[in-house]
Amino acid sequence: MLPQETIRRKRNGEALSREEIARFVAGITDGSVSEGQVAAFAMAVWFNGMARDETVALTLAMRDSGDVLDWSGIGRPIADKHSTGGVGDNVSLMLAPIAAACGLAVPMISGRGLGHTGGTLDKLESIPGYGIMPSADLFRRVVRDVGCAIIGQTAAFAPADKRVYAIRDVTATVDSVPLITASILSKKLAAGLQSLVLDVKVGNGAFMADASEAETLARSLVEVANGAGVRTAALITDMNQPLADAAGNAVEIANCIAFLRGEKAGTRLERIVLAFAAEMLVSAGLEADLAAAGAKAARVLASGAAADVFGRMVHALGGPADLLEKPEAYLAAAPVVRPVLAAESGHLAACDTRGIGLAVIELGGGRSRPDDAIDHRVGFDRLLPLGTKVDKGTEIGRVHAATEPDAARAVERLGALYRIASEAPAVTPDILTRISA
Known part of the structure; x- marks a missing residue:
């Protein structure tokens, strides 16, 4: 035809x-x-x-337009997770080694920052020597020997999607659920996955601010992925505040290392990471129920097994062998670090999460154009969660900047992005909806 x-x-x-x-x-x-x-x-x-069967056909055709990885003989279930993107969302960095320590093989192909959201690859490039584009042989060897590898997408994966996406970007057709679904899943399925868990974010820091739109996309992704033979579930999660207490590149790697050392216990970030680890284990068939899977994930985190996997992955892909022991020796520090202080007493009631992501870009930690260089040192850390009671002058976060003028602007900007109220805000659940086949 x-x-x-x-x-x-x-x-x-x-x-x-x-x-x-x-x-x-x-x-x-x-x-x-x-x-x-x-x-x-x-x-x-x-x-x-498009109907479901059409979207499945489009996804599979775009998957098959390039290389499809074959993991036969690896001896572990092949699993992955995908996020639609958020601010301070470094979940993949901790989730992959936790899942690997639990017995999964996680060939995680990640992307760079998009719009106001940070990119996993940009964060990993904060680590000296870490190779985000290894050879196919090295990628396979690291996944086999370590259990996980987080790398970038090569041109060999789903080349049809690359061409379609570039044209959608300039023809006002980006926001089509079937096309979004096929674009996301064709690349993930090219990685040879057997199961997949999706993090679809909603809120003022997400690409989708409307809950019904987020659910429509999540259901499409789950139905099509399962229709393509990959066991898939999705969680719709809140993105009305940064997920980690850091937003940037090196600061999020530092946050990841602190997490793996057990220093972020009891946080919203820990709850989200362990929830996704549980979903991955159940989707892959390693555990029968989410409670047992979550307990297993918590054990490998507490024992240091997940930290060991992360360290081995970093070293196998060219990074330092002792990054977890002395991250300060390898992660470049910003020349200027300044506190952001609460302007009044009360409770942190709301924040402009997208604004925080844009403020990281303004500091040089993201791109305004595709060819912009990134300053991996800059960003924010020690961000307090919403609901925290503060006094006037309490530190609500810190700015990491390249210059004093940049720091001054960012201090003023970050302070203005938070609203302080006399009453504590209602608590928003971390996970709003779970969708499975």
């Missing part, structure tokens, strides 16, 4: 067959489908949507 016939049928609201979608995606990959035709197809999907 000609590409224009596929476009016409989708424009008219007709359901496309698996074979028809596969041919169209093959044309996207080899260039025989033009940029204009991809744009027209994306707009037709934006207006008319």
Whole structure:
């Protein structure tokens, strides 16, 4: 069938067959489908949507447009987690080694910062020598020997998605649930996964501020991933404040190390990380129920087994062998560190989480353009959680900046992003909804 016939049928609201979608995606990959035709197809999907079976077919076709990893013989269930992105969201850094210490193999392919949200790869590049783009042989060896490896996506994975996404970005078709679903899952499925857990964030620091929209996306991801043969569940989590008590790059690596050392016990971050670890273990079939899985994850964290896995992963991918023992020797420190003090007494009632992410970018810790260099030293840490009672002059966070003028602006900016009220705010659950097949 000609590409224009596929476009016409989708424009008219007709359901496309698996074979028809596969041919169209093959044309996207080899260039025989033009940029204009991809744009027209994306707009037709934006207006008319796709049924579940169509989205499964699109996902699988984009997955199969490039390399698909084969983990046969590795001897562990292959599992991963994906987040839609947030501020202070360094969950992957701790979750992968916890899951690996529990017996999973976690080939985690991560991305850079997008918009106001931080990127796992940018954070890992704070570690001297850490190679985010290892050879395929090294990647496989680290996953086999250590249990996990967190790396970047190569051009060999889902090249059709790369082309479609670039065109969606300039044709106002990014916010299509079927296209978002296929884009996320095609890359994850190319990693050869057997199970997947999704973190779909909602709130003023998430890409989706509306709970119903977040649930629509989560259900689509779960239904399509399961339809593609990967056992999948999703948690919709709150992003109305930074998840960790740090936002930046090196400061989030420092936060990760403190977490693995047991220094973040009882925090919202710990609850989220252990909840996702439990979901991964159940989805992979290593544990029968979430309570037992959560207890197992907590044990490997408390015993230091997860910290050991993280340290071995870092060293195997080129980083220092003793990062966990002396992170201050390797993580570059900002020249200027200044406290941010509460302007009045009361309770931290709300914050502009997206604003905090943008403030990190303004300090140089993110990108305004794709080719911008990142200053890994800058950001915020010691951020207090919402609900904390403070007195006037209490430190509510710290700024890490390259210069005194940058620090002064960031101190003023961060202080203005928090609202202090006389009454404690209502407590928002960490996990709003769980969605499974």
